[in-house]
Amino acid sequence: MGVRVVCCLLFAGLLTACGGGDAPADKGKADAKPILLKFSHVVAENTPKGKMAIRFKELVEKRLAGRVKVEVYPNSQLFGDNNVLEAMLLGDVQLAAPALSKFENYSPALQLFDLPFLFRDMQAVDRFQGGPAGRALLGSLSSKGLVGLGYLHNGMKQLSANQPLRVPSDANGKKFRIMTSDVLAAQFEAVDAVPLKKPFSEVFTLLQTKAIDGQENTWSNIYSKKFYEVQEYITESNHGVLDYLVVSSAAFWNGLPDDVRDGLAGALDEAIAYGNQVALDKAVEDKKAIADSGRSTIIELTDDERAQWVEAMKPVWMQFEKIVGKDNIEAAVAANKR
Numbered sequence: 123m124g125v126r127v128v129c130c131l132l133f134a135g136l137l138t139a140c141g142g143g144d145a146p147a148d149k150g151k152a153d154a155k156p157i158l159l160k161f162s163h164v165v166a167e168n169t170p171k172g173k174m175a176i177r178f179k180e181l182v183e184k185r186l187a188g189r190v191k192v193e194v195y196p197n198s199q200l201f202g203d204n205n206v207l208e209a210m211l212l213g214d215v216q217l218a219a220p221a222l223s224k225f226e227n228y229s230p231a232l233q234l235f236d237l238p239f240l241f242r243d244m245q246a247v248d249r250f251q252g253g254p255a256g257r258a259l260l261g262s263l264s265s266k267g268l269v270g271l272g273y274l275h276n277g278m279k280q281l282s283a284n285q286p287l288r289v290p291s292d293a294n295g296k297k298f299r300i301m302t303s304d305v306l307a308a309q310f311e312a313v314d315a316v317p318l319k320k321p322f323s324e325v326f327t328l329l330q331t332k333a334i335d336g337q338e339n340t341w342s343n344i345y346s347k348k349f350y351e352v353q354e355y356i357t358e359s360n361h362g363v364l365d366y367l368v369v370s371s372a373a374f375w376n377g378l379p380d381d382v383r384d385g386l387a388g389a390l391d392e393a394i395a396y397g398n399q400v401a402l403d404k405a406v407e408d409k410k411a412i413a414d415s416g417r418s419t420i421i422e423l424t425d426d427e428r429a430q431w432v433e434a435m436k437p438v439w440m441q442f443e444k445i446v447g448k449d450n451i452e453a454a455v456a457a458n459k460r
């Protein structure tokens with residue numbers, strides 16, 4: 123969905139959330155210094171989000187030259203996902219795109235996206251996000267002083283471990299790093315594994331030192347952060363989706379001069395479309411690069427093995443139905459039909 127549409131939908135609700143923070147003080151002044159927009163994220167530059175952020179910076183600095191300056195901080199250099207939203211509300215960072223799984227304290231309903239085996243593929247995710255239920259969820263942060271500006275794809279998640287995971291019982295007793303989502307915790311508990319909520323920046327070391335046994339992530343993150351070098355097996359489970367919500371604070375976004383906000387929204391729409399294409403390409407390229415490296419064995423599940431994972435994990439849907447919304451689950455399931 124377009125950023126401009128989202129902004130219109132949210133504007134009324136967001137006005138109430140604009141009391142403090144980092145509204146540009148130079149609104150309307152012709153001779154003002156450029157507005158500084160810091161974009162903080164946790165992944166490498168050569169990833170869908172990393173490339174999207176760079177494209178956004180290029181577009182903005184071309185179209186709003188002298189009016190807006192964008193600084194991109196990748197690899198958790200500025201903030202990690204555990205503190206970026208707090209920092210945003212304090213005005214220390216203006217743009218971020220945390221994984222949808224990291225909003226549980228801000229909009230528990232966004233954990234819908236974490237339900238295991240909810241979406242068949244990224245096309246279904248696209249259909250859902252572009253539909254009424256997806257658009258409503260995009261606006262679910264307004265009471266928290268944040269503006270959801272658009273969804274951005276990474277891709278479907280795979281399971282990695284230091285032992286082969288073919289059937290759910292292979293995960294019994296194993297420790298898996300997860301993002302900060304209770305749905306993801308329940309997903310691993312459903313196969314009698316031990317979930318541990320840890321920041322992305324710590325995952326490589328936790329795997330390397332064998333403090334944990336495995337993790338779940340996309341091909342792009344597994345490749346760019348070299349998890350495949352410290353995990354002997356990757357199961358191509360496609361059991362969930364890892365997508366992002368591009369966010370700003372309402373105070374900053376609504377305090378911008380109208381033409382600047384429009385320019386940023388247009389640049390963001392274009393950068394997101396580009397990032398989504400990168401996501402599709404990288405899911406194929408990075409899987410191949412991992413396979414070619416010979417460092418990690420990729421396990422393809424048979425239909426029967428996959429059905430066992432679905433059967434074990436799907437009860438999580440019922441467990442979280444009240445939090446994520448029955449209607450939202452139904453809309454997501456409907457989006458699987460082409």
Ligand code: SIN
Nearest residue numbers: 164165221301322339
């Ligand atoms: C990200 O892709 O931004 C990080 C995902 C994770 O924490 O696993």
